Amino acid sequence: MIARPIDPLTYTVSPLDRAGILRTDEAAVQAHLTGGKARIVPLWQQRHLVTSDGAAGVFSYDEVALMLGADVQTVFLGLADDTPWFAAGFPAADTAPIAGDYRALNDVVLLMPGDQASILAYARAMVIWHENHRYCSRCGTATVSDEAGHCRKCTNAACGYRSFPRTDPVVITLITDGDRCLLGRQASWAPGIYSTIAGFVEPGETVEAAVRREAEEETGVEVGDVRYIASQPWPFPASLMFGFHADALTTAIRRKDNELEDCRWFTRADILTFQERTSTAPGFKLPNRYAIARLLLDRWLQ
Numbered sequence: 001m002i003a004r005p006i007d008p009l010t011y012t013v014s015p016l017d018r019a020g021i022l023r024t025d026e027a028a029v030q031a032h033l034t035g036g037k038a039r040i041v042p043l044w045q046q047r048h049l050v051t052s053d054g055a056a057g058v059f060s061y062d063e064v065a066l067m068l069g070a071d072v073q074t075v076f077l078g079l080a081d082d083t084p085w086f087a088a089g090f091p092a093a094d095t096a097p098i099a100g101d102y103r104a105l106n107d108v109v110l111l112m113p114g115d116q117a118s119i120l121a122y123a124r125a126m127v128i129w130h131e132n133h134r135y136c137s138r139c140g141t142a143t144v145s146d147e148a149g150h151c152r153k154c155t156n157a158a159c160g161y162r163s164f165p166r167t168d169p170v171v172i173t174l175i176t177d178g179d180r181c182l183l184g185r186q187a188s189w190a191p192g193i194y195s196t197i198a199g200f201v202e203p204g205e206t207v208e209a210a211v212r213r214e215a216e217e218e219t220g221v222e223v224g225d226v227r228y229i230a231s232q233p234w235p236f237p238a239s240l241m242f243g244f245h246a247d248a249l250t251t252a253i254r255r256k257d258n259e260l261e262d263c264r265w266f267t268r269a270d271i272l273t274f275q276e277r278t279s280t281a282p283g284f285k286l287p288n289r290y291a292i293a294r295l296l297l298d299r300w301l302q
């Protein structure tokens, strides 16, 4: 068996110029929305419209103009060449705003072109951020969207707090000891799946320190040198994964925080065997191909 070639990492290939400077120019954004070229990506119940051939479903302004009321969150995403892209977050009603096939992003992401997957990930992160920030975190008053959907401002004039989308940093690390790598699994995962060691960065912490702390808490293994490899937006709902490769200083496994239900060392030969298995096959398996954990493993195998 041979190691699989490394594809561009899912959600990292965006065609958009975010054109952030336009966000405060209400007239320019409105002209992009109504000018006939806009592509509008709907999100409904955190699901995405998918066409019968697996592409991202988009609407023109004319198709949805009558629906873009105050209860629909519209976000200017940016420009791809001259084409403006917007997200439209529809209310979580029982029926879809426009009939179609709405799917969870990770269920369809490997079927669609990478640039479309990146746009859907961005749209998803923005719409969910709006859903979760309807009230001011300082005074509790209702907030409204501003800056073409990239800000929410408090409607209490005495407060006026403005909040902006936030991204939660997560470290995910392939820990190796010579020819072996350390993988673990959480009880909630599909049977047999083992992955690299991950956790949220805490306030006041560097990403390197977070790598060492998470490894120690989850596996008891101490790591030395920590090398940054790649990052991946992970809008479930608001993470940014920072992928690392780290060298183990110790090898005894002791799960301290019980976040993992199991953790073990696997050889390169083991991983080459696992990577050929489908998600429904029996035995040990690796995370899905769209996850950065697979990139870390594939890169190590090569």
Ligand SMILES: [Zn+2]
Binding pocket: 136, 137, 138, 139, 140, 141, 154, 155, 156, 159, 160, 161
């Ligand atoms: Zn407020």
